[in-house]
Amino acid sequence: MTVSARLALAEPGSPGEHRGRASDLRAMAAASACLGTVGTLVLLSRQVAPPIIGYAGALAVGGALVSLLLWRPVALTARTVLLVAAAAHMLALFGHTVFEDDYYRFLWDGWRVLEAGTPYGVPPAQFIDDPALPPAWQAVLEWINYPELPTIYGPALQAVFAALAAVAGTDPLGLRLAFAAAALGLTALVLRRHDPGRAALFAWNPLVVAESTLHLHPDILMALALFAGLVAGRRHPIAAGAFLGLAAGIKIVALAAWPLLLRLRPRALATAVAVLGALYLPFALQGQGIGFETTATFATDWYFNPLAFEPLLWLLGPGIGRLAALLLAGLLVLRLHARARDIDSVPLAAIFGAILLFAPAVNAWYLLWLLPFALDRREVWPYAASAALPLSYLTGLNLELYELDGFALHPLAQLAEWVVIGVALGFELWRHRNRGQPAAAAPTPLAAPHLAVVIPAYNEEASVGATVRGIRDAAPPGLAAIFVADNASSDATAAVAAAAGAHVVPAPERGYGAACLAALAALDPGANVVLFMDADLSDVPEDAAALLAPIIAEEADLVIGSRTTGVIEPGAMTPPQRLGNWLAPTLVRLIWGVRYTDLGPFRAIRRDALDRLAMGDRDFGWTIEMQVRAAKLGLRIAERPVRYRKRVGQSKISGTVRGVIAAGWKILYVIAREAFGDFDRANARRAAAPPPRSPAILAAATSGSRP
CATH class of the missing domain: 3.90.550.10 (Spore Coat Polysaccharide Biosynthesis Protein SpsA; Chain A)
Incomplete structure (x- = not known):
């Protein structure tokens, strides 16, 4: 029911009218908080030396405020949700990407695909002294992180990067527009499955806007492909398989969602395998690898802002600790898949949350994998995490605290993350225990056993x-x-x-x-x-x-x-x-x-x-x-x-x-x-x-x- 229709049914001064006005005020406040937070981030990002504490704090507080205002149902229309979300992403187009440099790799990968047909196998560092490298791309090369490693990004992303490089060159505006469009497309799909008041919880979250359009992380593309596959579902199993194959071609972690294809007709899984194979095949035929060597390096060596992985590391050491984390996450993912009764009840938010819980590296933009799926059960912990993980930007490098390693998180920031996420998970467990299992239908009394x-x-x-x-x-x-x-x-x-x-x-x-x-x-x-x-x-x-x-x-x-x-x-x-x-x-x-x-x-x-x-x-x-x-x-x-x-x-x-x-x-x-x-x-x-x-x-x- 729209706001006007609901107010028309309420008598002046009635409790219903007061509740309606309160709902309207909360919706307006949430929209203002979203736009205000994004605007603040844009203004800070355009400063010569943006204050990282103010920047991360604004993102964290804005996310918490929007989530709190929208947690109770509000009356909104789909058009309003889309308009506010579009305005937020449009604002983000005017920002600068600070405290993040991953997008230089995206630009470089796109150019390498256009030039050589593949970005794989050859690390960017080999081109540092190449006199044939155009000056504009030399400037991009200077900012690439881990230039000694070949790219890790999937073949579907390489196609996107190449197309954007062909159109926009070294200008990151192409990436901004593409990721903003993906976020708005995902919002439109979310509105197909959820009430607008609930969909706004995702669409107006400042972290969603920041990590896609402002910080330029392509994880929003994977979330879009996964959600499209879920929407296609039973009615279009081939389309569902194609979208999930595409999602794995964007980021290989999307394979964690693939067991839901077993709930569809066999051709859904066959299509997913075929699509993923078709995405990798052109790069594999060139004989320079498909990025798995860097993926292996990431899995065995990288370490940043871990959650439950931290105690495993302390107890078991790096090697056994990583293996134990992988096994625990895998078992939890399979159990969550298995307990679902049908494709529509597969808890993808919890599945990706289990992966992040035991991952040795946890970044704020990883939440884009799961936030749109957390709306199904109104889960608290993903949105609590969206207010906590912006604190992961408070590293030694960003804080200019040289007593900390460059990528080490400040201990107080890490403690705050653990407390917020831990309390939210504890609340979810308490709520689940009180709710209990869905009760079976009340049996008819046996008047006389036969x-x-x-x-x-x-x-x-x-x-x-x-x-x-x-x-x-x-x-x-x-x-x-x-x-x-x-x-x-x-x-x-x-x-x-x-x-x-x-x-x-x-x-x-x-x-x-x-x-x-x-x-x-x-x-x-x-x-x-x-x-x-x-x-x-x-x-x-x-x-x-x-x-x-x-x-x-x-x-x-x-x-x-x-x-x-x-x-x-x-x-x-x-x-x-x-x-x-x-x-x-x-x-x-x-x-x-x-x-x-x-x-x-x-x-x-x-x-x-x-x-x-x-x-x-x-x-x-x-x-x-x-x-x-x-x-x-x-x-x-x-x-x-x-x-x-x-x-x-x-x-x-x-x-x-x-x-x-x-x-x-x-x-x-x-x-x-x-x-x-x-x-x-x-x-x-x-x-x-x-x-x-x-x-x-x-x-x-x-x-x-x-x-």
Whole structure:
């Protein structure tokens, strides 16, 4: 609702009118703070000797003020957001780039691409005494930092630098205009996904204006490409892949966002790989490298303004500390990707924040990677960081404090950064803990439990009859039916099960999950609790009551029979089974934060909860799929200790090397698929098109006697 419409609905003097006026005042103050901060930076930058403390302080205070004024919702229009942002970037065009010299490298790289076809492989220092070098480019060369190293910047940036060098030569105005246009283009995309009042939190942030248009850092181009890929998303997977490939061609750190492509159709990832390869190929063919040698130098040697990397360095030393930081950041990035339910909920701000948290070098402009993505959850810490990291300009060189190393940050500035960012992260953790996991939908009370037992069976004639009779005798009141899914047995499994009183459902497609799905398709609609167990007498039917009790008492939606916490008969589980039973629950706990101790087949679940899981695995991944999806949906999960006996006959999985390998691979595959798949979309698709109940299955389900 616009400001005028909202005020029209409020009576004069009403609380709504007062709130509307306060919102308008905060919006005006935020716009003024943005423009005032940028104007101050421009004026200071044009001085002969700009005061670095005043410059960094203005940027920090302005960022904090704009964020505070806009944190509570304000009523704005998209046009107003764009106009104020455009005015801020236009102001920045008149500034001088001080305290930063990276842009000289950009100018040089562009010229080298035009002259030699590639900027890679040859360091600028080789041209210092070259008499053929034009005077204008000699002046640029004198200001390049680390001239002894070849360029580190990606091929997509080299194309931009070359185009700007061809048009503007050594004038940085070309870079200013390009980066300002990118920032405004990103603002327009942000406005497509967010309310204008929220979008202004990014668009009016003085750090966004300063680090793109005033300080001339190309990170805004990577943010633009990433956000465009996110907007393209599911509807245009090829475009999404192309934009993410382009983002990695701008800065290789964009690869941290690539796992979200796994949530799209395969052609999205293929397109990203193709685009990135096409960007690097023309430079690679020239045989002078593609910048990775300098990237390796950066990764192993550079050190500036670290955050969590600092204690790792103290504790473990440079080599092991960097390796530990890389592993911790990588694991955190993968976990954040895996916990997202779909592409729209991938927390890119937190993902890039994890990288910066453990990075050995942290600059203020790196925040451009994540600020536009922090709007999704209204995360505090990125905007707190945008007010703190401008203090990273307070180095020994800029402060002219010669007792400090040139690129060493003043200790008080570093302490202030740590305090502000640490408090913001602590607040986020506190808020997340209080908010907790999204609660599952409130279950319908079980007025009367109607239990259906599902027993998949393949060549179990020696044990299936005793299993059926055992669960019939042990089940509490309310047992509706026992379904044995005959998984194309070649023996008398079906006949023995029917004689014992089970409904026999033919499941011609081989596979544990396929058998379970066939039985579920035949269940009576009135069955509201489902119990799964094996047909080989390894599960003890008398333990069923313990599994069903929490569901009947409405304390749980899913109850797993835990053999690990129960009693396992000697020889009942093989070493590979025990290893898999430890590894898979450990991975689930690391990724989704839900603690399981077992993948046991003996389990009970509410029928409505089972329907929400939209189970689809056809073979060995059935049990882990159920447990992972229950964790992702926030179901109430419990475990109860059960006994586990030696099975009758030979196991089809643990009894053969091939079965062990196939089952282990499938379990890991299902965990990866559920981690990086688009669960919400798949769930909706399955719910919209449930598997049909064939006449053959229906006929079989009504055969046999009801126990």
